Amino acid sequence: MNNYRIIDESAWKRRVHCSVFRNYIEPAFCVTFEADITRFLQYVRQKQYSLTLSLVHTAAKCANEIEEFRYRFLDGNIVLFDKIDTAFTWLDKQTELFKVVRVPFLSSLGEYIAIAKETAEKQRAYFTGPLENDVFQFSPLPWLSYTHISHTVSGKRDAATPLFDWGRYRECGGKILLPFTVQVHHSFADGLHVAKFAQKLQTALDTPGD
Numbered sequence: 001m002n003n004y005r006i007i008d009e010s011a012w013k014r015r016v017h018c019s020v021f022r023n024y025i026e027p028a029f030c031v032t033f034e035a036d037i038t039r040f041l042q043y044v045r046q047k048q049y050s051l052t053l054s055l056v057h058t059a060a061k062c063a064n065e066i067e068e069f070r071y072r073f074l075d076g077n078i079v080l081f082d083k084i085d086t087a088f089t090w091l092d093k094q095t096e097l098f099k100v101v102r103v104p105f106l107s108s109l110g111e112y113i114a115i116a117k118e119t120a121e122k123q124r125a126y127f128t129g130p131l132e133n134d135v136f137q138f139s140p141l142p143w144l145s146y147t148h149i150s151h152t153v154s155g156k157r158d159a160a161t162p163l164f165d166w167g168r169y170r171e172c173g174g175k176i177l178l179p180f181t182v183q184v185h186h187s188f189a190d191g192l193h194v195a196k197f198a199q200k201l202q203t204a205l206d207t208p209g210d
Contacts, residue, residue, distance in 0.1 A: 002134040004079040007071075014188065018078065021186040027157055030183040031194045032148060035205060037169060038176045043208035049113050052088070056138045057112045058208075059164050060086045060105050062200040063136055069197065071188040072133040073158035081134050088138035090120040099126040102135060110210045131161070138164045145170050149181050160185035 009015050021027045044054045063069040063084065070081045085105045089098040101120045106112040131137070141149070145168040163183040169176050180201070182194050 001132055002081050002083045002085065004072075004074070004081040004134070007078040007080060009078060012078070017190075018187040022157060024157070024186070026153065027187055028151075028160075028183050028185050029191075030150065030163075030181060031191070032146075032179055032181040033198050034177045035166075035180045035198075035202060036175050037178045037205050038174075040205040040208045041169070041176050047110070047210075049109070050117060052140050052142065053113045053116045054109065055140070055166060056086055056088050056116070056164075057105075057109050058204050059138070059201060060084065060136050061107070062197055062204055063162060063164075064105065065200060066189075066193055066197055068189040068193040069136075069162050069184065071185075072160050074133055079133075083134075085135050086116070086138065087131050087135040088116075088120075089140070090123075092126075097126060099123055100128070100131070102128070102131065108210055109208075133161065136162050136164060141165060141167045144168050146179050151183055160188060162189075 009018075012018075040054070040058070041051065044051050067080065070084055072079055072081065083105060085102065087100055087102045090101050091098050099120075101116070101123055103112070103116040103119050106115065149165055149167075151163055162185075163181075165181040167179040169178040171177075180198075182197060184194060
């Protein structure tokens with residue numbers, strides 16, 4: 001597990017907001033927006049990278065830069081992780097079943113893709129056990145362009161792992177647009193923070209690089 005520090009809730013600015021939303025039946029909220037991947041897709045194709053793994057890395061990098069995306073509940077405490085890793089779904093084309101693959105986040109896009117691809121291909125089990133708190137979860141849906149998506153709910157109100165999805169991209173007005181979805185726990189993040197993520201993501205997609 002990555003390093004973290006326990007938050008002193010008495011001096012924490014989100015103390016009241018967290019206490020309110022933590023008790024909701026469904027404390028998470030989900031936002032879908034369109035991302036322009038025109039330049040990003042061109043770069044990925046030139047480098048012969050997996051688009052899926054490239055998007056996982058880029059989204060994880062942007063989310064790691066936002067403090068509110070790194071808070072979690074852990075052993076009754078609120079903690080802030082120094083770094084969050086990745087966990088993504090990977091399709092077995094023969095069985096058409098997916099497996100969940102955990103890969104440490106690396107700053108280099110190329111290095112991350114190489115390790116992520118090798119890990120995904122070598123993993124035989126669909127599920128290797130419960131995921132720990134220090135991941136961002138990714139579940140792309142590249143076969144369908146959508147405007148809305150919902151997620152399964154475990155019933156655990158302290159399940160605060162952000163979820164990221166995207167669908168099939170489409171061309172519109174000379175641009176390549178991708179539906180992108182973010183789900184976060186309202187105890188830790190508001191719409192403002194999702195908007196900050198969307199801005200960071202678009203900037204990263206407009207200026208791709210290793």
